[in-house]
Amino acid sequence: MTDGTSTSNMQEFTFKAETKQLLNILIHSLYKDREVFLRELLSNASDALNRLRFEMVTNKNVLDSTAELKIHIDVDKDARTITIQDTGIGMTKNEVIENLGTIAQSGARKFLDATKDQKVDLTQVIGQFGVGFYSVFMVAEWVRVTSHSFDPQAEAVTWYATGDDSYQIGGADMSERGTRIEIKLKEDALEFAEEFRLKNTIHKHSDYIGFPIYVGDSKDAVNKQTSLWRTAKQEVTEEQYKEFYRQTTLDFEDALSHIHVSTDAPVQLYALLYIPSKAERGMFSLRKEDGLKLYSRNILIDEYNKDLLPEYLRFVQGVVDSEDLPLNVSRETVQSSGLMPKLKKVLTNQVIKELEGLAKNNVEKYHTFWQEFGAYLKQGIAATPMDADMINPLLRFKTNLAPDAWSSLEEYVARMWDGQKVIYYIVGEDPKSVLRSPHLDYFHSQGTEVLLLTDPMDSFMLMGLHKYKEIELKNVSQADVDTTQKPKEQTEEEKIPDTDFNTLVDYFKQVLGDRVTDVRASNRLYQSVARLADADNSVNADLQRVYRYLGKEFEVPKKVLELNPSHAVLKNLLKLDAGSDLQNIIIEQIFDSALLVEGLHPDPSSIASRVQQIIEAALVKNTK
Ligand code: ADP
Ligand code: MG
Numbered sequence: 001m002t003d004g005t006s007t008s009n010m011q012e013f014t015f016k017a018e019t020k021q022l023l024n025i026l027i028h029s030l031y032k033d034r035e036v037f038l039r040e041l042l043s044n045a046s047d048a049l050n051r052l053r054f055e056m057v058t059n060k061n062v063l064d065s066t067a068e069l070k071i072h073i074d075v076d077k078d079a080r081t082i083t084i085q086d087t088g089i090g091m092t093k094n095e096v097i098e099n100l101g102t103i104a105q106s107g108a109r110k111f112l113d114a115t116k117d118q119k120v121d122l123t124q125v126i127g128q129f130g131v132g133f134y135s136v137f138m139v140a141e142w143v144r145v146t147s148h149s150f151d152p153q154a155e156a157v158t159w160y161a162t163g164d165d166s167y168q169i170g171g172a173d174m175s176e177r178g179t180r181i182e183i184k185l186k187e188d189a190l191e192f193a194e195e196f197r198l199k200n201t202i203h204k205h206s207d208y209i210g211f212p213i214y215v216g217d218s219k220d221a222v223n224k225q226t227s228l229w230r231t232a233k234q235e236v237t238e239e240q241y242k243e244f245y246r247q248t249t250l251d252f253e254d255a256l257s258h259i260h261v262s263t264d265a266p267v268q269l270y271a272l273l274y275i276p277s278k279a280e281r282g283m284f285s286l287r288k289e290d291g292l293k294l295y296s297r298n299i300l301i302d303e304y305n306k307d308l309l310p311e312y313l314r315f316v317q318g319v320v321d322s323e324d325l326p327l328n329v330s331r332e333t334v335q336s337s338g339l340m341p342k343l344k345k346v347l348t349n350q351v352i353k354e355l356e357g358l359a360k361n362n363v364e365k366y367h368t369f370w371q372e373f374g375a376y377l378k379q380g381i382a383a384t385p386m387d388a389d390m391i392n393p394l395l396r397f398k399t400n401l402a403p404d405a406w407s408s409l410e411e412y413v414a415r416m417w418d419g420q421k422v423i424y425y426i427v428g429e430d431p432k433s434v435l436r437s438p439h440l441d442y443f444h445s446q447g448t449e450v451l452l453l454t455d456p457m458d459s460f461m462l463m464g465l466h467k468y469k470e471i472e473l474k475n476v477s478q479a480d481v482d483t484t485q486k487p488k489e490q491t492e493e494e495k496i497p498d499t500d501f502n503t504l505v506d507y508f509k510q511v512l513g514d515r516v517t518d519v520r521a522s523n524r525l526y527q528s529v530a531r532l533a534d535a536d537n538s539v540n541a542d543l544q545r546v547y548r549y550l551g552k553e554f555e556v557p558k559k560v561l562e563l564n565p566s567h568a569v570l571k572n573l574l575k576l577d578a579g580s581d582l583q584n585i586i587i588e589q590i591f592d593s594a595l596l597v598e599g600l601h602p603d604p605s606s607i608a609s610r611v612q613q614i615i616e617a618a619l620v621k622n623t624k
Contacts, residue, residue: 010160010170013101018108019134023163025115025122026137033123034139034189038198039205040132041084041181045071046209048088048179052150053299055089063090063152064177070221071213077193085180086211090149093157093169100133100145100159101167107131136181137163139189146172147179208244227295229272229319233260245274249287249317253277256369259318259354267342273318273351279372290314296325307340310387312380313351315373320347352390359394359408367406370396378461385464392468395461397451398431400440407451409468415449423473425451427459427545429599437597438528439477445526450476459545477541478534481524493566496574501565504574508561511587515558522562529567532559532594556600561591582617585610 015023049069056062067087074083091099107130114129115122126135136143141162148156156174161167174180191197195215202213202222212221228236228244245255255274262270273292281287291304291314308320324339359366374396381388381395396406401415412423424443428434431454443450451473453462466473496504501521508519517535525531534541535557544556563570569590576583589610595601 010168012166012168013097014166015101016108018112019101019131020165021112022108022131022134023137025112026134027163030123030138033121035192035197035201036123036126036205037135037139038192038201040127040135042071042202042206042209042213043127044133045084045086045088045179046206046211048086048090049211050088050300052087052089052177054301055150057299061152062150062177063148063154067177069211071209071211073198073213073215075193075195075198075216077190080185080187080190080193082183082185082192082198083180084183085178087176087178090154090178091147091157092149092151092154095149096145096147096157096159097169108134136183139183139185139192141184141186143184144182145179146174146182148174148177150177227270227319227321229260229270229321230262233262236260241272244272245317248293248319249274249276250285251276251278251282251317253282255317256365257354257358259350261346261350263346267339267346268323269343269346270321271318271347271350273316273320273347275351275354275369275373276315276317277368277372279315279376287317292316293319294325295319295321297321297323301325308344308347309351310344310348310380310384312376312384312387312391313348315376316351348387348390352394355394367396370406375455375457378455378457381464382460383464388464392465395465397425397453399452400426400435400444400450401447402449403431403435403452412449412451413468413471417448420448421471422479423451423468423471424448424476424479425453425462425473426476427453427462427542428597430454433597438525438531438594441526441528441531442481442524443476456549459542459549462542463546475541477531493568495565496571500574501563504563504570507573507578507583508563508587508591510579511584512561512591515591516561517558518560520560520562521565525562525564525567528564529569530561530563530590530594532598532600533562535560561594582614585613589614 049071052062053069056065064087069087071084071086074085075081076083111122111126111129111131123135123138126132143161145159146156147158148154156172158170158172158174159167160169185192198215199222202215206213207224208227209223210225210227212225213223214220215222224231228240241258241260242254245251245258254277256277257275259271259273259275261273287304289304291302291306292308293300294302294305294308305320306314309316320343322339322343355366355369358369377391377394380391384391392409396408397412398405399407399412409423416423426434426437426439428437431452434440434452434454440450453459462473495501505519505521509516512519522531522533539547539557548556569586573583573586576586589607592601592607592610596604596607601607
């Protein structure tokens with residue numbers, strides 16, 4: 001062995017196939033940004049120190065319990081080596097085998113998959129696959145890891161590898177706690193034996209590591225050591241905020257905005273929160289679950305805490321750190337400590353305030369936010385009605401009068417006509433077809449604005465949204481209309497005389513039978529021939545939709561068919577031979593079309609053959 005390993009009792013192990021391939025790529029094809037190996041090793045050292053600190057909260061039986069928690073880097077230019085040593089938790093022999101030999105396979109496989117994606121910058125993402133350690137082989141001819149676990153009973157162990165197919169494990173004489181990583185640099189990586197090069201790299205990637213990093217003989221730590229969230233706002237640059245977000249989430253897109261708070265009352269807390277720009281987590285996202293990282297005095301106590309924000313804000317990413325959380329709490333009891341509701345309240349208010357600010361000052365960004373996360377807020381209204389007052393002003397809607405823009409309820413209210421007492425909405429399947437709904441006839445003709453609710457989540461939202469600032473919301477399909485308020489731009493068509501209309505109603509009843517509860521005249525249809533209305537005693541239409549979305553066994557209640565007594569189609573229908581085939585299929589078609597607009601048709605394709613019959617009839621008539 002050329003590295004001068006003196007230990008003789010070395011055992012040889014073979015890397016798994018995936019790890020071999022991974023090493024091969026790292027050694028032979030990644031030359032860019034090789035400095036990230038240092039970030040990965042320092043991040044491991046920092047993890048090890050954090051874990052030790054957490055252990056010491058409850059365990060007094062720790063090797064070198066008074067040793068400073070630190071990282072030390074030494075370089076030897078002549079020997080072409082770097083040594084990185086930490087006083088962290090260390091590893092036992094089994095842990096070394098697991099952590100540096102076996103465990104990485106699944107991560108290695110995923111990393112190999114990622115190498116097929118040309119867009120991914122591999123050195124940036126390697127850390128998230130749980131294989132960050134291996135990045136050292138980008139610069140190393142060989143690596144030797146020597147470790148002594150915090151457990152006073154454990155023995156020191158050493159691991160040695162050159163990046164070939166195998167690694168070796170043996171005993172070592174290292175008496176102090178922690179892990180030492182010795183790297184023999186490749187000839188073309190000599191730059192990393194320069195202290196200034198290392199220091200620059202530390203500033204760039206590892207400044208916020210919460211433990212001092214010493215380089216060479218200097219007594220001063222190179223890194224700033226304070227976490228970004230504990231740094232005063234005015235000292236943090238926009239680029240640092242972005243970098244932190246990238247590092248914690250590995251989201252390739254910048255966040256929409258960030259919230260940096262530090263408060264002392266009613267609770268002490270530091271928080272750095274981000275509103276992502278996409279609801280969907282990227283394929284390579286570091287965050288596997290929702291939730292915020294929770295620190296107590298700089299110690300990570302929960303990686304995915306879900307109690308710090310209400311569920312409807314679960315898309316928010318970031319870190320919360322509080323001095324008030326007692327240190328000696330286990331991860332489990334944190335949840336039950338009375339502090340959590342207080343933290344939650346402060347954080348919720350901060351996020352809502354940020355969103356209000358965005359809505360006001362950066363409308364475009366807010367609309368991006370709304371498109372991505374609107375459904376979460378709508379769900380919040382249904383699930384957390386006590387927060388509805390906070391959420392309502394953040395809602396955005398398309399309307400019949402402004403179908404391409406987003407309007408807030410506030411804007412809608414400001415546009416209501418004098419004497420309009422109700423906020424109207426219509427529920428439908430999609431924004432285009434809902435505009436053709438017969439329920440809108442009256443409101444269109446009158447120029448009344450109606451909110452278009454076409455997102456499935458809207459029906460759930462309606463369960464909690466009954467009023468906005470004391471103004472009631474009403475579904476147009478159910479709203480009473482005030483026909484004394486004459487439609488503005490409508491000349492009144494002549495109505496079918498009552499006796500004739502009654503005959504028509506009879507035709508409809510005969511054809512449709514018990515598929516409808518009633519057939520009657522409507523006073524609110526203009527362009528449309530007919531509409532379906534709810535029978536007076538039936539379940540609320542919005543709720544019907546909720547049941548349907550939930551896939552509940554639920555039969556849509558039969559409806560009332562309302563006809564437009566002035567419509568030319570009906571006038572002509574009366575002129576056909578009573579009970580003729582054509583009359584019957586047209587009645588069927590009118591009913592089917594009404595079902596279709598409601599999104600209630602059980603079998604839309606069945607309409608096609610009937611439409612053909614109608615076309616044929618029309619052609620015969622016109623070519624006679
Ligand atoms: P990750 O850090 O994502 O788990 P790495 O490949 O960077 O993946 O490290 C693999 C594992 O090796 C770590 O999870 C840890 O258990 C162990 N390890 C690496 N470096 C150290 C260290 N300095 N001290 C203690 N354990 C370490
Ligand atoms: Mg790591």
